[in-house]
Amino acid sequence: MATTNTTDATTTTTATAATDQQQKQQKESDVYDRQIRLWGAEAQKKIQNSKVLYLHVTGSSSEVLKNLCLAGIAATICDPRPASALDSSPCFFTHPTNNNSNNSDEDQENPTKKQKIKYDSVAHAVRPLVEELNPLLGSCPILTKDISTLTGEDLIDFAVVIASQIPLEESVRISKLVPNGCIFYTIDCFGMRGASIIDLGGKEFKYRPEQGKKLLDPIPIKDYVSLPDMVEVPLHKAINRFHKKGPPPTWVMYRSLLEYQRQTTRWLGDGGNNDDNAAAAAAKKIIQEFLKNEQVTMTENDLNDLITAGMAQVAPVCAVLGGMVGNEIIKIISGKGEPANNTILLDGGACKAWTFLVKAKE
Amino acid sequence: MFHKIQTSNILCVGAGGIGCELLKDLALSGFRRVQVIDLDTIDISNLNRQLLFRSQHVGMPKCTVACEVATNMVPPLTLPSDDGNDDDDDEKPTNNDNNNTSNNLPSILYQAHHGNVCDTSKFNVPFVKQFDLVVNALDNVEARRRVNRLCLAADVPLIEAGTTGYLGQVTVIHKSSGVACYECTTQETQKVYPICTIRSTPSMPVHTIVWSKELYKLLFHSKVDDSMLFEDPEGEEPSTYMAAVSNLRNSEEDKDGLLFSKAVRDVLHDLCSTEIQKQLDMGRYKAAKKTPTCLDVSILEKGMTAITPPSSTTDIWSLEESVTALATCLREAQTTPNENLLEEFDKDDDMAMRFVTAASNLRSSVFGIEPLQSLYSAKGIAGNIIPAIATTNAICAGLQILQAFSILKRQLMLEQDRSSGGEKENGDDVAGLQLDKSCFYVNCIRNRTRNGLYLTAVPLEKPNPNCFVCKNAVIPLTLNVNEWTLQELLHRVIKGRLGFEEPTLMLQGDFIWEEGDGADEEEFKMNLPKKLSQLPCGGIQHGTVLEIDDNSQSLNVCVTITHKDEWDGDEAPEDFPFVVGALPPKKKDDVENKPAAGAVAVSSTEPTKSVNADNNDDDDDVVLIIDEDEAKIDTVENGGKKMAAKRSIDENADGEKPTKKAKTKPSKEDNNVEVIEIED
Known part of the structure; x- marks a missing residue:
């Protein structure tokens, strides 16, 4: 009925640019409508002005990537691993969609897609699909560097850096490199469980608590433990009044897997030799030794499950943890609501997840 | 277990926010036999969370696109051989692996049913019986009740989920496991408002918005008496505004538009002034907290003479601007051919939305109701828009699939027991799936409980003995x-x-x-x-x-x-x-x-x-x-009651037994909970 205003015949180029800008804004407010109604236009603006760097795209981090890209947070990817690394993870960026929609006139790249493209790296394989997921974000930059050569310079501009399947010593190193105000996150899923380590950057990190619908004035977080300090906390001391006897099993398992990687330089279960009895026994020995040093125990069942599954990722577990981490990062970027500090632990079998503060209890 | 996943038959009802996430998880987990029912087509506002859809899909059926995309996500079967690339990109997406016969596996088939699950001719008990389990990804009570009853009748496990903004919950319904069904607890079907509140005693913005939608009908609907504001001109009590309304409805195009302008002015004056004065004179508001005030005539005149209607969708229009906006809408409507004019309000129609925004603000100001609404926020209320984001949907869908794993595992155990020991069969049948022992009622909340929980899991509830659906109660x-x-x-x-x-x-x-x-x-x-x-x-x-x-x-x-x-x-x-x-x-x-x-x-x-x-x-x-x-x-289930339930969980000190009782506990406050959360 009401037709849109047609531009004047004497339109100058600047005016056209302005209309393009307007059209883009209109499209943005249409696409993001349902979430703007949740967190408000101001938060949406912050979201659209923020960038996240993904160090490795895995089953779990691809879920975060998907959630945040859809919400309007642009991604940069650093993942020089060979593209075949994707094959073993339940990542929906893995299998390119057959673009056989009916209106294929515009799909110039369609014929090329039919052939198997050999990508240089995971980042290159994932990029076209990320760009397709939310075209409003434009092109998705790739950081073509090895994780171990990243410098502080590379991390400027990012609100959050999310690492998945990177060695613990790299997490420690990078968490020290991130610039002020940047948050460092890890996310990993293993079997029916998953875990995240969070470094909010410093004790001056502030957020606005929510009280019902009311947003209160910013306050600093109560406890801050940096990631390097966190992983120095002996497991038997990582307890609180809700976990008196020992830390949550998921935290112990995550640390065990990271320790296995540190000692062997490979992830438990990589190469698909979980069934290999000798390898399993060796892994068991490494983990048992670690648990002994850390003065904690693990039930035989849990230990066996951990070794059988290794770092194998299960799609719904990745989806749940990826959704939770997505929510947390939106909290952090929008400054609304108390963020999780300093781990998120998921037990998919029990359908429970919680945040646990790793801090030495004296 | 993986073989069970590959060979089981799954029904997914709904291919929207949760549905897309479910289908992605199902495909990535290796499920090969999935059927999807959805009646909707893709809208641009779906793209922020429904990951299977792109802008070129807008207008196409959700189930068809979702099935097509999900099919391609099913991981190819990996053979021991090392050449790796065993998935020939066949023309047909249903056939992208050719090793199925050797493994005795069903071919990958994600089948779309574009239709309403309430269609009894297609989706009935025998239809549901062919599935190992049903996952719900619905957004309305009617369809949920329908699937609930079908699954109870077929005794097929149903995994139910719902989300509103940051909050979500997942539960499992299964007749022979002796757990509560969907209808064991109060379900709000639709938010309802009393007629007299709308007609005479509004107190909230939503009341005046409902009134404006009725006014729209009164002016544009072919059957004028369909509107709640209709008053019989022949009635005992003379109507203050119906004469002006029918005059406007019957007005012809006049040269300079003066007659038409007068007709518009008369309607607004009668509704916002004459009628209010009449009610005041009748002593209607003697006991009321607030007394309405008639719309100032000078505002009406100024608004009528202004030419440029307000254009901002996020600013609140002044009263004059609202009058101008209304007059503009009515002029547009007059020049619109009847077949192009919507008889009833539609939130996606630009003119209807401007009309309702302006009319509701005039009425709100007459009744001293705050806050006035911008077009954007009025659209939220009028269209009953529930905020939705990808993250919560992803969490809930993931939890549903995790519960599906538990159910399939139980089913597999029963199958193995049956095939191994025939004489034990009786005992096993008595034992049944017993999902009360392996599944949970899970809540997803925004702010952690005191002991840090973001996802709380409690045992499934027992059936309500007074539920007429699953307990046949009188x-x-x-x-x-x-x-x-x-x-x-x-x-x-x-x-x-x-x-x-x-x-x-x-x-x-x-x-x-x-x-x-x-x-x-x-x-x-x-x-x-x-x-x-x-x-x-x-x-x-x-x-x-x-x-x-x-x-x-x-x-x-x-x-x-x-x-x-x-x-x-x-x-x-x-x-x-x-x-x-x-x-x-x-x-x-x-x-x-x-x-x-x-x-x-x-x-x-x-x-x-x-x-x-x-x-x-x-x-x-x-x-x-x-x-x-x-x-x-x-609406209210999502926006009100369950939200209230969630809050009580947030405040629940120990997070143990996050009380579902809060759901059934009526509270005065619930009625005042806005149906949606508008930006804060």
């Missing part, structure tokens, strides 16, 4: 048997409130009504206009037991009738009062809002809130504010 019904006709009983109570689709009604073993497949409706048509007490077979009297049978849902229940002549205004709907369940207590008890134990149980079988009369003292008739295309959303 339904107590109170009404006036001398006033109600069979037609009204069928329409308002049996189909409306109780959700039957093809009911057969019996009195003492004899049919008084029959419909559906093979029924002879003609034979019983004559009963429809009869008063209940005058029906054959002795009629429906005080104490009568009415039997309802619905084959389409495999449901058979009895209704015991209590006759009641006299009704207090606050007990039940005004025109044809009735109460399903026990009569509400005479006086509301503000200290203990929870009705007595018996009343809770009965009201729990109740789909709407009007039985909780203690919960709302001025409900006298029902007005649906729900926009057709968003009506699928269970």
Whole structure:
């Protein structure tokens, strides 16, 4: 009925640019409508002005990537691993969609897609699909560097850096490199469980608590433990009044897997030799030794499950943890609501997840 | 176990926010046999969370696109050989692996059914029986009730989920596991408002928005008396505004538009001033907290002479601007050919939205209601838009699939037990799936509990013994048997409130009504206009037991009738009062809002809130504010009650047993909870 205003015949180029800008804004407010109604236009603006760097795209981090890209947070990817690394993870960026929609006139790249493209790296394989997921974000930059050569310079501009399947010593190193105000996150899923380590950057990190619908004035977080300090906390001391006897099993398992990687330089279960009895026994020995040093125990069942599954990722577990981490990062970027500090632990079998503060209890 | 996943048959109902996430998880987990039902097409506002859709898909059926995309996500079968690339990119997406025969696996088939799950001819009990389990990804109570009943009848496990903004919950329903069904707890079907609140005593922005939608109908609907604001010009009491309304409806295009402008002005003046003055004179607002004030004539005149209507969608229009906006809308409507003019409000129609925004703000200012609304926020209220984000949907869908794993594992164990020991079969059958032992009711919350939980899992609830759906409980019904006709009983109570689709009604073993497949409706048509007490077979009297049978849902229940002549205004709907369940207590008890134990149980079988009369003292008739295309959303359940339930979990100190009871506990506050959260 009401037709849109047609531009004047004497339109100058600047005016056209302005209309393009307007059209883009209109499209943005249409696409993001349902979430703007949740967190408000101001938060949406912050979201659209923020960038996240993904160090490795895995089953779990691809879920975060998907959630945040859809919400309007642009991604940069650093993942020089060979593209075949994707094959073993339940990542929906893995299998390119057959673009056989009916209106294929515009799909110039369609014929090329039919052939198997050999990508240089995971980042290159994932990029076209990320760009397709939310075209409003434009092109998705790739950081073509090895994780171990990243410098502080590379991390400027990012609100959050999310690492998945990177060695613990790299997490420690990078968490020290991130610039002020940047948050460092890890996310990993293993079997029916998953875990995240969070470094909010410093004790001056502030957020606005929510009280019902009311947003209160910013306050600093109560406890801050940096990631390097966190992983120095002996497991038997990582307890609180809700976990008196020992830390949550998921935290112990995550640390065990990271320790296995540190000692062997490979992830438990990589190469698909979980069934290999000798390898399993060796892994068991490494983990048992670690648990002994850390003065904690693990039930035989849990230990066996951990070794059988290794770092194998299960799609719904990745989806749940990826959704939770997505929510947390939106909290952090929008400054609304108390963020999780300093781990998120998921037990998919029990359908429970919680945040646990790793801090030495004296 | 992986073989079980690959060979099981899954039904996914809904391909929206949660549905897309479910299909992605199913595909990535290796499920090969999935059928999807959805009636919707893709809208641009879906793209922020429904990851399977792109902008080129807008307008296409959700289920078809979702199936196509999900099919391509199913991981190819990896062979021991090292060449890796075993997935030939075949033309047909249903065939992208060619090793299936060797492994005795079904081919990958994600099958789309573009249709409504409430279509009994297609989606019935035999249809549901072919599946190992059903996952729900729905957004409305009606369809959820339907799937609930089908799954109970077929005894197929159902994994239910719902999200609103940051909050979500997942639960499992299974008849023979002895757990609560969807209808064991109160479900709000639609948010309702009393007519008199809308017509004379609005107190919230939503009331004036409903009024404006009715005004839209009054001016543009081909049947003027469809509008709640319609007053009979021939009626005893002369209407203050109907003359101006019909004048405007009949106005012809005039050269300079002066006549038309006057007609518009008259309508606005009569509605915002003359009618208000009349009500004031009648003493309508003597006891009211706020007294309305007539719209200032100078504002009307200024607004009418201004030419440029307001254009901002996020700023609040001034009163003059609102008048100008309304006049502009009406002028546009006059020059629009009738076939292009919507008879009823639609939130996605630009003119209708401007009309409602402007009219509701004028009315809000007359009644001193705050805050006034921008077009953007008015759209949220008028269209009943529920905020939605990808993250919460991803979490809930993931939890659903995790529960699906538990169920399949149990099914696999039973299958193996059966095949290994024949003599034990009896014992196993008695044991059954026992999902009460392996599945959970899971809540997803925004702010952690005191002990840090973001996802809380508690055992599934036991069935409500008074649930007529899964426990076949007798339904107590109170009404006036001398006033109600069979037609009204069928329409308002049996189909409306109780959700039957093809009911057969019996009195003492004899049919008084029959419909559906093979029924002879003609034979019983004559009963429809009869008063209940005058029906054959002795009629429906005080104490009568009415039997309802619905084959389409495999449901058979009895209704015991209590006759009641006299009704207090606050007990039940005004025109044809009735109460399903026990009569509400005479006086509301503000200290203990929870009705007595018996009343809770009965009201729990109740789909709407009007039985909780203690919960709302001025409900006298029902007005649906729900926009057709968003009506699928269970508004208050999402926006109000469950939200309240979530809050109580947040505050729950130890996070143990996050009380689902909060859901059934009516609270005064719930009624005031806005249907959506607008930006804060």
